[in-house]
Amino acid sequence: MPAPRRKKSKTLQDKQPLQSSAYQALARKIRERADELGLSIRVLADLVGRPRTTVHKTLTGQRRLDPIEFLDFCEALEWDDPVAVIDSVRTR
DSSP: OOOOOOOOOOOGGGSOGGGSHHHHHHHHHHHHHHHHTTOOHHHHHHHHTSOHHHHHHHHTTSSOOOHHHHHHHHHHTTOSOHHHHHHHHOOO
16 A cells, blocks of 8 residues: 655745746736837847747746846847846845
8 A cells, every 4th residue: 555645835846936926027027128129029039049939938927037048138128237127026
């Protein structure tokens, strides 16, 4: 007879990064800035050097954004201070 499963206690790891409010806020902020600059997903994808589908999934919060990609997005979106962008969406 198999051992009974232990009930998982809730930890910080239970909340997936894509579901966190800070991550969703970052994706929203990137989308809004692209809209302000009049950049389509296709043009933004060309600027960051990624496939259009990858950029779309990033903008809709379906895909994680790694730090190097984030810097590419900051450059494409004419954000001079990536730390300020992160600080603006961080929840404490």
